Amino acid sequence: PILILPENYQRIMGKDAQRLNIMAARLVADTVKSTLGPKGRDKMLVDTLGDVTITNDGVTILNEMELDHPAAKMMVEIAKTQEDEVGDGTTTAVVLAGKLLENAEKLLDEKIHPSVIARGYRKAAEEAYRILDQISIEIDLNQKDLLKQIAMTAMTGKGAEASKEKLAELIVEAVAGVAVKQANKWKVDTTNIKLEKKKGRSVGETELIKGIVIDKERVHPDMPEQVKDAKIALLDCAIEIKSPETDTKININNPDQLQAFLEQEEKILRDMVEKIKQSGANVVLCQKGIDDIAQYYLAKAGIFAARRIKREDMEKLAKATGARIISNINELSSNVLGKAAEVKEIKEGEESLIYVTGCENPKALTLLIRGGTEHVIDEVERAIKDGIGDIAAALEEGKVVCGGGACEIELARKLREYATQQKGREQLAINAFADAIESIPRILAENAGLDPIDIITELTVRHENNELSAGLNLEAEEEVIQDTLKAGIIEPTKIKEQAIKSAVEVAEMILRIDDVIAAGKSESSSTGQGMPPSEY
Ligand code: ADP
Ligand code: MG
Numbered sequence: 001p002i003l004i005l006p007e008n009y010q011r012i013m014g015k016d017a018q019r020l021n022i023m024a025a026r027l028v029a030d031t032v033k034s035t036l037g038p039k040g041r042d043k044m045l046v047d048t049l050g051d052v053t054i055t056n057d058g059v060t061i062l063n064e065m066e067l068d069h070p071a072a073k074m075m076v077e078i079a080k081t082q083e084d085e086v087g088d089g090t091t092t093a094v095v096l097a098g099k100l101l102e103n104a105e106k107l108l109d110e111k112i113h114p115s116v117i118a119r120g121y122r123k124a125a126e127e128a129y130r131i132l133d134q135i136s137i138e139i140d141l142n143q144k145d146l147l148k149q150i151a152m153t154a155m156t157g158k159g160a161e162a163s164k165e166k167l168a169e170l171i172v173e174a175v176a177g178v179a180v181k182q183a184n185k186w187k188v189d190t191t192n193i194k195l196e197k198k199k200g201r202s203v204g205e206t207e208l209i210k211g212i213v214i215d216k217e218r219v220h221p222d223m224p225e226q227v228k229d230a231k232i233a234l235l236d237c238a239i240e241i242k243s244p245e246t247d248t249k250i251n252i253n254n255p256d257q258l259q260a261f262l263e264q265e266e267k268i269l270r271d272m273v274e275k276i277k278q279s280g281a282n283v284v285l286c287q288k289g290i291d292d293i294a295q296y297y298l299a300k301a302g303i304f305a306a307r308r309i310k311r312e313d314m315e316k317l318a319k320a321t322g323a324r325i326i327s328n329i330n331e332l333s334s335n336v337l338g339k340a341a342e343v344k345e346i347k348e349g350e351e352s353l354i355y356v357t358g359c360e361n362p363k364a365l366t367l368l369i370r371g372g373t374e375h376v377i378d379e380v381e382r383a384i385k386d387g388i389g390d391i392a393a394a395l396e397e398g399k400v401v402c403g404g405g406a407c408e409i410e411l412a413r414k415l416r417e418y419a420t421q422q423k424g425r426e427q428l429a430i431n432a433f434a435d436a437i438e439s440i441p442r443i444l445a446e447n448a449g450l451d452p453i454d455i456i457t458e459l460t461v462r463h464e465n466n467e468l469s470a471g472l473n474l475e476a477e478e479e480v481i482q483d484t485l486k487a488g489i490i491e492p493t494k495i496k497e498q499a500i501k502s503a504v505e506v507a508e509m510i511l512r513i514d515d516v517i518a519a520g521k522s523e524s525s526s527t528g529q530g531m532p533p534s535e536y
Helices: 014-033 058-065 070-085 090-109 114-135 144-155 161-178 255-279 292-300 311-321 374-397 406-420 424-447 452-464 493-512 523-527
Strands: 010-013 043-046 052-055 179-182 185-188 193-199 207-209 211-214 226-235 283-286 304-306 338-348 351-359 365-371 399-402 470-472 481-483 490-492 515-518
Touching (some): 014 058, 014 090, 014 493, 014 515, 043 058, 052 058, 052 374, 058 070, 070 493, 090 114, 114 399, 114 406, 114 424, 161 179, 161 207, 161 365, 161 374, 185 374, 193 211, 193 374, 211 311, 226 311, 255 292, 311 351, 365 374, 374 399, 374 493, 399 406, 399 493, 406 424, 406 452, 406 470, 424 452, 424 470, 452 470, 452 481, 490 493
Parallel strands (some): 193 365, 226 283, 283 304
Antiparallel strands (some): 010 515, 207 365, 211 351, 226 338, 338 351, 399 490, 470 481
16 A cells, blocks of 8 residues: 555544544533523533633633544634624534534435535625625613613523622623614624623622722832822832842942842832822832832832732723833833823721722723622633623624524524525425524423423424514513513623624535545643643
């Protein structure tokens, strides 16, 4: 035999390659399937260090799983794209891709060529966007109630469940606070909303603050607790004397020399503080350390200072107050300082928070998320992120659709009608696509312990009778089939569009592969588990 590949390469060709890839992708979809919807279960993930995450969030689960198979990794990519583009709908996108591939496999069994399937899927997707557009409802910023319902739909069944009404109100207020109208369209820069987590108290006491809140305290008790009309210096250099890079020896032969040396050090620090004072700053927020002596002089000068602030927070502060982050104290002058009406330290039990309010940029907001334990806060944060992403997407597109499977039932129905007008083999692919879309309400029902066949049949009948918003309200005690619009189960159209788009893309990509050529794992990566190579 002729060997064209090195020995440790693995090659899988043709049908085998295709089937194995499909199987891997389906396994990923099956893993997250049980978390879909308000009655979806949570997963407990334990990482190599033993840290525990409890979540219902598709992208978080897949990220933590550190999957190894290339096709599985492609599925994780869709979840990430969905998260980046919309911020919600990750499970839907992955489940949809899994179903598209599962159904494609059946067509492959019937000897339909993958490129025909891919073409059919693409056509179906185009048609799906048109249908979605038709069945969408327009929405604007003044429809606060509708917006609140979108946020609540996003948070249903997540860790935030108990306080979701209050949280939804805060989220709507936050998004409305940062939304700007550009060329007749809303633009929402969600990075203007800072999420700060604080353990203690309850989720219901989460609050929205107009300004930036950081989880730090001032470095010296003699500093003022509160500074009005704050002029803020943001430093990413330490207010310390640099320790020598290499071993340096200083010869000191008598006490006078030692005294002179210490005085010299103190003078350098005093000069640094003097420069800060000269610039007119009355607040110093430093990314690095502040020496004890410098702290003393800063306090003496009545300057409020905090240290070791996260880079992320520094950037948020810069954006909010208009300050420039300075990396050399000599560059400090009045025109690099930021402004805020007030900087204040507020004690909370043992710890403190610094509130920077009345910022130059009124768009800067902080959602201070509270909760009893870290696990709770983290899951609430993820739910809040979904809510923010959904409202932003709804506003930016100005369009929403009914959730609870209502829009999927309608899509599937209309797509099957569309299929009848297409050529034979493509028709099969379009129907397979419609089935995949229908799997969303099917899984929602299954996860709630309902009979999916009964539910889908009933929903389809209702839709044929022109009840276009008939869907599932899984929060209802009985009569789960409801008018979802009335029940307030509403989602941005963009989630659905993006989910279809990424699912079709990945399905098509996986279908087109007929040869997998894999290099053998190199030594260094196979010792793995993220441990540094041991020398002992
Ligand atoms: P994803 O990661 O895809 O957002 P979720 O677990 O958040 O997954 O579930 C979203 C699905 O749950 C959507 O199809 C949405 O319409 C549905 N859903 C939300 N609230 C309800 C409800 N009260 N009853 C039924 N379905 C709901
Ligand atoms: Mg969701």
